[in-house]
Amino acid sequence: MLQFSEFLIEAKKPSPISTKNPADSHGKIHEILVGKHLNGGNFPEDYRVEGKRPVDIHNAHAAARFGKKFSEHPKYKAMDKAASEVASKIKSHLSSEHGIKKTQRTAWTSQSSDHNSETGVKDPLNKADLIVTGPHKGDHKTGKKVAISLKYGKLKKTNYSNPGLKTLGSLSGKDLTVHQKPHREFLKSVGNPSHEEYKVHKKKDEIEASSRRMTQSVAEDFADGLRKKHKSDEDLKHYIKRSVGALGHTEGGDAEAGKTHLPHVIAKTKVKADGSHEHSVIGGTEHVHNYLSHFKDLEVRHSSGQSSVAVFGTHKGTGKKMEVHRVSIYMGGQHETANPRGATTLGSEHHASVDTSKAFKSKK
DSSP: OOHHHHHHHHHOOOOOOOOOOOOHHHHHHHHHHHHHHHHTTSOOOOOOOSSSEEEEHHHHHHHOOOOOOOOGGGGHHHHHHHHEEEEEEEEHHHHHHOOOOOOOOEEEEOOOHHHHHHHHHHOOOOOOEEEEEEEEESGGGGGEEEEEEEEEESSOOOOEEEEOOOHHHHHTTTTTGGGHHHHHHHHHHHTTTHHHHOOOOTHHHHHHHHHHHHHHHHHHHHHHHHHHHSSHHHHHHHHHHTTTOOOOBBTTTTTTTTBBBBBEEHHHHHHHHOOOOOEEEHHHHHHHHHHHTTEEEEEEEOTTTTTTEEEEEEEEEOOOOEEEEEEEEHHHHHHHHOOOOOEEEEETTTTTTTTTOOOOOOOO
C-alpha cells in the first residue's frame, strides 16, 4: 500500500502521452520544431506540466513515428528542414509586416488556456499554436506579440471557432436560446442526470434524441436568421469574416466584432505527393479575404433534420458550386446539458483551385 507522500507523488504524475494518431504526431512535431527554430534553437516556452512539456511531447511523438534514434531518420530530418524553412519565412513576415526584426521569445500555445497565460487576455477567437514576442525588457508581456497558426500535412479542414448560442444569435439576429427550453424540461423530467449518470441512464437514447432535436432546431432557426439578415454576397462575406475572427485585431480582443486580441499569422506547410514541402505565410485577415474573393453568388443552405448550416458559393474560375463556410451545431458528448455550440470551418480553403496567397482575379 502506498504511503500518503507516495500517493501524492503518484497523483502528480501526468497521464501517458498518446501517440496513436500519426497525423496528430506529425502536427505536434511540426509545431514544436517550428517553435524551436523561432526560439533560437531552444524548445519553445510553455505552460505544460512536467512530463508533458514541449521536449517530452516532441520526443514521444518522434520516437513513435521514427524510432528511438529519430534524429537520424531521413523523414524526421525532412520535417526538421521543413520546420526551419517555414520558420525563416515567418521571421521575414514578422519583420516586414509587424516590425519584429528579432523574436526574443516563442511560446507553444496550442491549448485553449495558453493564450490567457501568455498574454493575460482571454480570447475565444484565438487559434495560436505559437505566440512570438519581439524584443522586450523584463516582463515578456510588455513586448509586441503575434499569434502564429500552423497548418501541416495534406491540409484538411480547420476549426476556427466554437461560438455559443448568444454569439450565433448575434450573427443571425435570432434568439436561439429559446431552443434550450424543451430539452431542459425533458432533462428535468428524467432527474437532471450528471454526465456519469447520463452514460448509464435507462433513458439515455431518449436524452440523446431530445438533444438532437435541440441542435436541429437551433440550426434551422440559425439558417433562417442568416438568410434574412445577410442577403448579399457582401453581407455573407462579412458574416463569415466575423465568425472566424478575420476582421482584424484590437486590444483585449472582441469576439462579438470578430476581432482577435493579437494580430494573427497563418503558416501553411503542405506535404506534397513526392514528400517535399511547400510553404506559405500570410496574415490571417488577408488569408480569409483572399479565400472569399474566389467565390460569388453565395447562398445559405440547411437541410431539414440536419444540425449544420453552410454557405455555398460559385467559384469564379471554375464555375463550380463549393462549400465556403459551415457551422456545425454539436454537444461535444454532453447531451445531459442544454448548451449546444458551433464548430466553424472554411470548407474549401485548402482546395486545389483556391490560392489564398492572393486575391482572385478572373482571367481575361
